[in-house]
Structure formats: structure tokens, C-alpha cells
Amino acid sequence: MLRYLRLLGVQFRASLAVAMQYRVEFLVEGLLGLFWAGWSLVPLLVLFDHRRAVAGWTFPEALVVIGWFALMKGVLEGAVNPSLTSVVEHIRKGTLDFVLLKPADAQFLVSTAKFEPWRVLDLLGALAIFGWAFHLLGRWPTPGHVLAALLLLACAAAILYSIWILVVSAAFFVVKVDNLSFLFSSIFDAARWPASIFRGAWRFVFTFVVPLALMTTYPAEALLGRLAPGRGLAALAGAAAFGLFARLVWLRSIRRYTSASS
């Protein structure tokens, strides 16, 4: 366990060193992230210009959801996306061999291969949105609610990561999946809206198939202090089940890996 923590430290330092090399490029990326975080508020502003509340969500409450969306997007693009895109590249070129030869768990190694530290700026954007939302609400979350929200954030990150592992596992079978990542990002965009606004089939899809509700709506409700404990526990169980499933699929697909040259 300690060994893996140390490994994580090494991998992170390596990413940081790379990031420091391309300072301007990454600063541009970071600023773009902030631009998108601000810009993603526009449809929300239009919607609440016409309505005081939608499906039980007032403007500041929906703002909290957008805050979590910005945060999760930062996690996705800063910690999950870069590593897993490079796995796809490894599989296609057959250089995954070098990773498999190393005396550590392959899934751990490929998942921590690359971080984009500048994405921390997204975190700042999210905090600013939270600040604005709670300022409008005129009250601040209690420590208990913050704790619950952080726990759900961990769940959300785990689910996001599991979905990504599933997508990458597909690369062992179909090879060309870089645009599957694009497809996933486009679906993830819907997570900026509180899930309960959607109805019928869409709500089902966003809760169970691609659990966007778990990623942004539940943590937001926890932070607002209105998430029923039962649903919080269900989210925990769901995240654990998702993670386990992804791990099993990964183990099965890696067995199918035959290096490219042979």
C-alpha cells in the first residue's frame, strides 16, 4: 500500500515536471477551462431569466450543480482523461508491453501515468461558483454537509474513472476509440443540469446507464443538505459496484491483449 502511495508520488512529480516545461500552453488551457466554466452558465442564466424555479430547483441551487459540474470536469480532464488517452495510444502501438513488464499493477500504472496540474484552475472556478451560489442563498453549508458532499465527490470520481476504464477496455477489442472519449465528453455535458429536471427515459438513462445524477446532482443535494441518507448510501454502493465491475472487465480484456508486432 505504502509502495503504491510512493509510486503515485513519483508519477505525479513526473507529470508536474512535464507540465512546467510547457508553461504557456498549459496556462492557455487553464484559462480556457475558466472561460468554459463561466460560459457554461449562459443557458442556466437564460432558463432562470424565464422561470423562478424549475422542478424544485431555484437559481442558486442549480448553480451549486454547475459548480460540481465544473469540478468534475476538472477531475475528468486533469486526472482521468490524459492517462487513459495514453493507454489507448499504447494499445494501438503495442507499447503496452513496457507497462505490463513493470513489477506493479498495470491498471494502477496506466491510470496514474499522466496528470495535468494546471486543471487546478478549474477547481478555483468551481469554488467561485459555490461561493456565489451560497452568497445568493444567504446561508453556508454545515461541516457535516460538506463532509457528506466530499464523500459523494469521491464516489463521483470513482464512477467517472470506472466508466473510463470501461471505455479503455473497449480499446482492446476495437482499437480506435479516441473518438469514444469525445462521445463520452459530449454526454457528460448533460451533467450540468439537475437530473430531476429531465423526465421519463432521459432520467432513467442519466441515473442508471450513465450515472450523471450521481456525479453532480447528488453531491449538490448533499451540500445543500437535502439529500436523503438512503440515497447517499445507494450512491456509495453504486460507486463500489461500478468500480468492481470495471476492474473485472479490465482484467478480462487485458488477457486479450496481444502485442502489436506479433
Add this chain to the structure above:
Amino acid sequence: MSRTLRALPTLLRVGFAESVAYRAEFLVWLLSTNMPLVMLALWTAVAREAPVGRFGQRDFVAYYLATLFVRLMTGAWVIWELNMEIRQGTLAFRLLRPVHPLLAYACENVAAMPLRLAISAPVVALLVLTVGRTHLTRDPLLLAVFPLTLLGGWLITFLAMALIGALAFWVESAGSLFEVWLGLFGVFSGYLVPLELFPRWVGAAARALPFRYMLGYPVELLVGLEGRAPALRDLAVQWGWIAALLALALSAWRAGVRRFAAYGG
């Protein structure tokens, strides 16, 4: 000129063969254009209780299905190709050919149209079946003009991509610049939210900017949100933008190619 014309059918055939060869990839690309469907679900849910502005549920259905159709038919991807080929130096191969590279790119993009049309056919069918009777324009003149606006929308998309892509001759972050363009497009074209629902000044700004003529204008014309006179006036503005962007893209291209030194070859 006549040489270029003779090369055209072959270029189109090659492009079509390519789009069919990578059909799974192509399909995934098109499926990631799902934003109008999400917005459709969202706004119809909001409009259940009472209409938003003058938009009821069925108006939103018409608007977003038309948006999806227009977006699918006016898509281009030349910027990504251009960016990569300039950086990797493979653009050199294109420069050797006796056809203007922009025209070659345009052919590749146009050649994918039959496939795009096939994929957007269900969208059109759904549009006509659900709200066709009440929410599509009946004006024969506007219906005749619609394909022209669609072509115009595609031309603006393509030329803007070519222009921003040509900046890759000078700077490395042309891709980032294009992301900003996409962000502006999302709001000012009516792609995310119908422009009518914005405060008045946004709509006024959108009429002056090119984004609305890439998407919102053909959509509004099709679903009958725009009358005959303003539609024809907007058509002139649209083609004015096309002329301006064409001139800009061509001159940026000419200056860029002079700077271009294929490295790595």
C-alpha cells in the same frame, strides 16, 4: 481551372470512399452531436407547465430537431486535419498536387454529405411526423431558399475553420483559439438556446456576428420563426459573410504557405 474541374469527380469519389471505410468512427462522431437532444429534453420539461416566451413544448421539439438536422448537415472537420498536417509537415504532399489544398479539403468534407444525409434522415422524418403540419414553414419561396441557407451555413463553418486552422502556420495554439470560437458559436448561433429567449441585445449582437448564419438562421427559417422579408435580408448578410471569410481564408492561406517549411520530411 479546367484541370481542377476535371479532378473534382475523382476527389469526391475518394472522399466518399473514405467516409464509408471509416463508417463506425464517422457514426461515433455524429452521435456526439447530441446536445440538441439533451436541450430538447430539458426545455420540453420546462415548458410543460407554461410556454417559455412564445415557445411551447411543440415549438421546442420543432426547433431542436431542426437544429440537429442543420448541425449534422453543416458539419466540417477541416481544422483538426489542417492543424495536424501543418504540425507534422504532411501538408507538403498536398502542396505538390495541382489542386488548391482548400478545395481538396472541401471535397473531402462535401463527399461525406450522402452519409450525413442518411444519418439525419430519421431526424427529418421525426420532425415532419411530429410537428410537420403545424410548425414547419409553408412558404414555397422560403422552402426553396432553405437549401441555399444550408449551403451557406456549411460554407461559413468550413471557411472559418480554414481561416483559424491557417493560423497554425504562425502559432501553436490554433486549436485553443478554435475552442473559443466554438464557445461563442454555442451561444450566438442559437445552438444551445433559441436566440429569442435571450435578452434583446444578445439577439441584436447575434445578427451582426457570423455564428447565427451558420445554424440559427436556417433553423429559424425552416420552423417559420422568420418572415419572408427578414429572411431574404439575412440571406444577403449570410453570403456577405461567406465572401468576407473566403477572401480572408485565401489570403491567410497564401501568406501561411509562404512561411511553411515542411519539417521532418
